[in-house]
Amino acid sequence: MSEVPRFSSAQIKDWLERETDSVFTPVHTKAEKLLEETVKALENFKDASKMLLDNSGKEIEKRNMRIYGRARALNKLARLFVDRVEKVKVPEQVSYDSLRDFAKEVEKIFSVTEVDIRNWLPRISPYFILDRRKFLTIYEKSKESLNILDDFLTREYVKTKTLEETFQLVDNLQALEKHFSELKEQKVEKETEKARIENEITHSQQKLDDLKTRSAMGQLDEIDLETDELVKEVKHKLRHLQKPFRKVQALALRGGGAGLTPDEVEKLGQYLESPFEALATEETDYPILRVILQKMDRLIVEGKLKLKRDKARKAEQAWSNILNKNSLAGLHKKCADIRVQKKQLLTSKEMEETKRDLSRVQEQIEKIEIAKGSIEADEKIIERAYSETQEKILKHKSEIEKNVLSFLGKQIQIV
DSSP, X not given: OOOOOEEOHHHHHHHHHHHHHHHHHHHXXXXXXXXXXXXXXXXXXXXXXXXXXXXXXXXXXHTOTTTHHHHHHHHHHHHHHHHHHHTOOOOSSOOHHHHHHHHXXXXXXXXXXXXXXXXXXXHHTTTTHHHHHXXXXXXXXXXXXXXXXXHHHHHTGXXXXXXXXXXHHHHHHHHHHHHHHHHHHHHHHXXXXXXXXXXXXXXXXXXXXXXXXXXXXHHHHHHHHHHHHHHHHHHHHTGGGHHHHHHHHHXXXXXXXXXXXXXXXXXXXXXXXXXXXXXXXXXXXXXXXXXXXXXXXXXXXXXSXXXXXXXXXXXXXXXXXXXXXXXXXXXXXXXXXXXXXXXXXXXXXXXXXXXXXXXXXXXXXXXXXXXXXXXXXXXXXXXXXXXXXXXXXXXXXXXXXXXXXXXXXXXXXXX
């Protein structure tokens, strides 16, 4: 079994021209000749129409009322004939499709002209008889040229239509392969550009992380972690006082029944909502908390504040430790100190510089991310065009192979 010949898109056209030259060239040469003859026949038809236009115009200028009306009718008819021919588009390059379209256009002109001749020329009789005979003779010869062209298209040129389409497919294939090569280069460029952008993002993100850990921001994170632990510890220490605190607050808000001053009521609310902040902002030995606890003790003794036995026992133990054993002294100092440290750090020159640096680096990252998004969008467009072009190339190769087998009976492969 013989091996199937393999051709690239650059090789197939020359091979195809050699294989089909004896068939295609004579047909194509005849097509060009018949187009030229048909165009010349159309020009003769237009010249004949201009002859009618000129001669009828001369009679109109004479104002001979005997033939004036017929001269005007002929003049109008001749003008229609000239205008129609002038609108015909002659193909610049001869192909089966272009020649077929040209023939159809000329056929439409002759079809309407036939109707006009049949309807109007008899009404112009007996005048302009010599002009009409000359015109009709040229018109019939023009129709003969069109008939010859139509017959050629139907009987001969149509046989090479597939071959002509194949040559066009080869040209299209070469253009597609060139475009495909350009898309490949664009893909590589975008991949390189994206890798560079991603490296910039990684580098900038590392700078951002370094700023957060090694600068004042890192110190702030450490303070925040320590603060979180102290928040938990304060809540734990005051957990048994939450219930009596709320009862005292309720008495105070109902009209001063708890005996607390406005400042003490405000502080009590702070101990309920943010116990760390409440304790950290107390003076040494937390005097406001002591007063609140003492007044709460009095309310219980007076029977104005009632608690369940177990809750009362735990609450009493808690405030006893605070009032008598100064159990919050160490915790209070830690809370106050860490709060001062944080405030000082937040207002420091170093923190301002760190914030500016963080803002600058973050802005750089955002800009780079936008650039990366744009590149990724371009990549999607290129990838889609790449896939579509690849599919078109495969389809064109398959059609060329099928056409060659159909026209020449030879099996080939486009690689």
